[in-house]
Amino acid sequence: MKPVNTASYIYWLSRRVFLLSIVILFVCSFVFELLQKETIDHEEELKSSAASLILQQQISHKSSQADREFLFSLSKKLDADVHLVDIKGNMLASSTATKHQLRDKQAIEELLQSPEAQTFSSYNNENRTVFVRCYFPLSVKNDQFKKMIIIDKTYEIPNPYIGMAYQSLFRSLIISAIISLLIVVSIGLPTQRDLITISKTFTSSSKEVDNYEGIPQLMKILMLQTKFRKRSKSVRKKLKLEIQYWETFFNSIPLGVIIVDDENRIINANQLSFEFFNIEAPKKVKGAFIMQTYKSSELSRLSNDFIHSESTYSEDNLDIFRNAKETNMVVKLVRISLGSRSKGSLIVINDITRLRKLQNVRKEFVSNVSHELKTPITVTMGFLEAMEDCLDDPDQIKYFYNIIKRNTHRINDIIQDLLILSRLEIDEKNQNFGFMEKNIAHTLQNIVALTSDEINKKNVSLVSGFEDQVIVANHSLVELAVRNLLENAIRYSHKDAPLVTLSLADSENHWIIRVSDNGPGIHTKFQGRIFERFFRMDESRDRNTGGSGLGLAIVKHIAQLHNGKIHLDSSLGNGCTFSLYLPKNLQKS
Template structure:
C-alpha cells in the first residue's frame, strides 16, 4: 500500500473544469526544510546576539581602562598646561605612553596639541573639532572610535577635561587600538558559524522523523477527503493521530451532515438579498456582456419608470432610453476596473445621478457583465446651487462697501496732517480691507468655476500646454524674484490636452504662488508638463517646509490651513487650493499632493490627453 501511495501521480488534480496541472510537493518536504531553516536562524540569531554582546563588553572594558589611565596621568602631571619646559613635557608624555602602551595627547583649550606620545605636537592639526574633544571641552567625558590618520589604524579615544583653579585649561586624551579586538571577534564569528553547521547536521535526522510523524496522518486524511469528493459520504473518516488531526476528521465527518443545511441556508440568503435590493434607495442595474438586463431593483425601476420584472433579458437600450447612461455602461463593460461618473438625465425634470460601475465576474473569475449603482443627487445639487448663489450674491454685494472703505482709507493715509498713531491704524485697516477684497475675489472665482463645472459651460478644446505653463510662470516671476526663487519650466512644445487655457492657467498660478510662499529664499520651484500613461501630467514641486500626512487629506478644502499664523502672515485666503481642485474637476482630471515635513511638496495635476 505504501508503494502504491508513493508511486501514484502527484501532478494532476481532478476538478469539475477538467484536469489541472499543479506542481505540488509532499507535506514532509515542506515541513522538513522549515525545521532546518528555523534551527539555522536560531543559531544565527544567538551567534549574532552573543558576538554583539561580546563586542560591547570588550569595548566597554577598553573604555573604562582608557578613562582610568587618563585619570592617573591627570594626577601625575604638575600644571602641564602652564609648563614652560616643552621638551621635558614631551619626554614625560612619551615615556608614559611607552610604559602603558597607550597613546597620550595633551590638548589646550583652543584645540592646539601641547604634547603627544606618538607624534610631534607642532606637526599635528588643531583638535578642537574631534568628537571626543568637543565633549571634553564641554566639561564631560568624551569618547569615540574612529580611524587615526596619524597612526593609520582604528583607535578608541577617551578625553577628560582638565581644570586649573576651577577654570578649564585643556584636555587629556588617551587612545588604544581596537584592531586586536575586531580580529578576535572575527575569529569567534567563524567558530560560531562552524558550531552552528555541526549542530544543524546533527539535528537533521530528528527533524526528518518529526516531519514524517506529522505528515502521515494528513496523507490518510487526504484519501478520505477524496472519497467525499467522489460522493461516498456514508464511510466516515477514522479519528486517529494527534488532537488536531482528530478534530479535522470530526469536522470533515460533520461536513457531510451539514451539506443539506448549507444548501437550505443558501436559498434563504438569496431571498434575503432580493429583499435588501428591493429596499435600497439607490438604483441597482445589472447588465451582462451583451448589454442585456440581468437584474433591476425597485428604486431603479421607479427612477426610469419601468417594470423590474419585464426588463430582465431585455437590451438596456430599450429599457433605459438615456444616452449618457448607455454610454457609461458601454465604457464600464470595456474596462476591468471600477468606474465612476456624474450623469444628467434630461427628462421632464432634470435629475443628477452619481453612477458607479463595477465588473461582475463568474465562478471562474471571467467577466460576465457590470453592476451599476445609481445615487440620486438631485436634491444635493439643488442645495449646492442655493449655496453657490448665496455666496456669489453676498460676495458681489461686499465688493462695493469694501471698495469704498479702501478708497476712504487711501485718502486718509495720503493726508499729511494725520499723526503717526492714526496712520498706523489706517495702515491696519487698509491691509485688512485688501485681505477681505482678495477673499471676496477668490469666493467669486470659486463660485464661477463651480457653476461652470456643474453646468458644463467651460468649453474644453485640444490646446498646447507649453504656452499656458509659460504664462503662469511669467505671472509669478515677480513674486519669486522678491525672495530670489527661480522657477524652472520644462514642457514639450507638442504636448496637448483637453483644456480651457485661462482656467487652467489660474490653477497653475495658484500652485506656483503657494510653492513660492512656502519655499526658502534663494531656492527653486520646478514646473513640469509631460505625458504619462495616456494622460497629461502637470507637476509643481518646491523644496520648502513640506506638509505632514495628517493635513494632506483636507488640504483642498475651503479655508483649511496647515499653519494658520504663517498663512495669514503670507497673505493667503485659504481658497487657492480649493480653486485648483474645482478647476481640475472642470477638466475631468484629478489633483494630488505628495509631501513630507522638511522635504518639500509636489502637487500633480492629471488631465485627459488632447
C-alpha cells in the first residue's frame, strides 16, 4: 500500500532530522550563552568606566562650553559617542559633529525617573558587532532640572564562530518549524484521522476496517479494537441477558429472598420478602439494616446470630401477625463465603401458613372421620354380638336388626358424603363444572318430591314459591345442595308447629335460593364454623337427629364450584335462613 510506505518513510526521515536539529539547537544555545556573557562584560565595563569619569565632572543646568569639552574628553577616553540630553530628550550637546534629536524620548523620560544608570545592548548579525548604550541620569541645582548622558559604543565580536552560531541558531529554528510542519502534515493529520476512525468504531457497529489505509501500527490497533468491540458487544449482550434471567428468577420464585453482608446490611431482596411482612418495598434497599427495613426484631436477631456463629446453615420457625392474622414462616439461612472468609448470608423465607393450616385440617379430618365411623361401627359390632345370644327371640333380633341397619346407613351416608366432597374438590381443581341450561323450577320441584316422605312424617308445613326460570348451573349439584339444606330445615324445625320455606329470588347478579325454618336457631359464636366438616354444636342432639356431619360442607363446596356463596342468617330462637347465591354470568360447559 503506497500511502503506508510514504508515511513510514517520512516518519523515519523526520525523526532523524528532528534529532539533528535538537543537537544543533543545543550547541547553538551554548555558543549563544558565551555571546551573551561577553556582551554583559562589555556593558559592565562601559558602565563602570563612564560612571567614574562622570562623577568627576559637575554638569550645569544650562549648556556650556565646559560641558561640551567634557563630552569630547569623555568620548575620547571611552572611545565612544557621548550625548547630553534634557528631560524631554532634546540633544543639548554631543561628541559627534552632527547634533540631532534622539528617537527614544519616551524611554528617556521614564529612565529619568530612576537615579540609577541603565544599560542596553543589541547584536548586528551583518557586521558581527555588539552595540551598547548606557544612560546616566544627572541631577543639577537641587534637582530643579535633570539631564542625561548617553554613551554609545560598538564592539566587534572577537570570535567569528559566535556570529556563525547565532546564525545557525536562527536557521535551526526555521528547520525545526519546517520539520514540525512536515510531521503534522504527514503523521499528525493521518494519526488524527485514524484516531477519529477508532473513536467512531467504538460507537458505531457498522464501521469496518477492511479498506483502511494508514499507519501500520494504528491499523493493527484498529483491527484489534474492532475484534475487541465485537467480542465485548457479544459479552455485554450475554451478560445483560444473564442479569435479566437472574432478576426474573429472583423476583418470580415463590420464596422471600434476602441477601445480607457480614454487617447484616441488605445487599438485595425480592418483592415477595416485603409482601410476607406486609410492607411496601422501599426505593432504596441496599445498605439498610433488616430491622430498619422489615420492622421485625425476630428476623433481625436470627440473621445477626447466624452471622456471628460458625454455622454454614440454619433453619428456624418465625411466627408473625399480618393483617390481624398469624402467619407461620420457615426461615433458612445459608452462609456466603469467598474462600475461608465470610461475605454475608442468604436468607430464604417460606410462608407455610396455608401448609400448616392444611396439616391441621387433615389431622382434624382424620380424627373426625375416625370418630364418626367408630361410633356406628362399634354399635353395629356390639349388637351383632348381642344377636348371637338371642337367636331364639325373633322380636329381640328384629330390634337389634333395626339398630344395625340404621348405623349401617349412617356409615354409608358418611362414606358417600366423603366421596361427594372428594369429587367436588377434583372437579373444582380440573374445572370440570358440567354447567348446562335448565329450568330451575323443575329442579326445586324434584327436591320437594324427594323429601315429601320426611315432610309428611314430621307434619312439616312447607311453603314454596318459585316461577319457571332457565338458569345455567350444574343442576345435579344444585339439587344436592338444596336437598341438604331442606333436610336440615325439616330436621331442626319447631317440634310443635314445624314450618319450612323454600323460595327463589332474583337479584341483579345472582339467583338466590333460600331455605328457612322456625327451629331454635344458631348462636353467633358457631356461625363461622357451621360449614366445617363434622362440626357439631351439640354432639348428642346432632347424632340423634341423624346426618353425617358433612351436609353443610358439601353445600359450601357446591357454592364455590359455581363461583357463588352460601350465607346464613340466624339468631337463637328465631330459626335459620340459608341463602345459596348462584351467579347469572355462568357459561355452559
